[in-house]
Amino acid sequence: MIHTYTLNVFTDNQMDLQQTIIFDNNMVIGDLNGDYIVNILDILIMVNIIMGSIDDPGNADINDDNIINILDIVGLVNVILED
Numbered sequence: 001m002i003h004t005y006t007l008n009v010f011t012d013n014q015m016d017l018q019q020t021i022i023f024d025n026n027m028v029i030g031d032l033n034g035d036y037i038v039n040i041l042d043i044l045i046m047v048n049i050i051m052g053s054i055d056d057p058g059n060a061d062i063n064d065d066n067i068i069n070i071l072d073i074v075g076l077v078n079v080i081l082e083d
C-alpha cells in the first residue's frame, strides 16, 4: 500500500516549497532483505551493497545523501538500537 502526501510550505503567504512525500508501507527503512525486521542481516547486506556485490534495493540510503557508505551503516545500527 503506497500513500502519497503533498507537503506545502508557505512563507509570508507565498508558497515556498511543494514536495510530494511517498510512504510505502511495504518498505521498512533499513530493511534491506525485505523480512520486515531490521537486524544484523541487514547490516551484512549493507556492507555488501557498499562493496558493490549487491545492488541497493532502494532503501539502503538511510541518511538520504544519495551515497551508500559507512554513514548508512551507522544509521542502520541506530535504527536497530532504537527498536
Ligand SMILES: [Ca+2]
Pocket (backbone or CB within 6 Å): 030, 031, 032, 033, 034, 035, 036, 037, 038, 039, 041, 042
Ligand atoms: Ca531485514
Ligand SMILES: [Ca+2]
Pocket (backbone or CB within 6 Å): 060, 061, 062, 063, 064, 065, 066, 067, 068, 069, 071, 072
Ligand atoms: Ca547515505
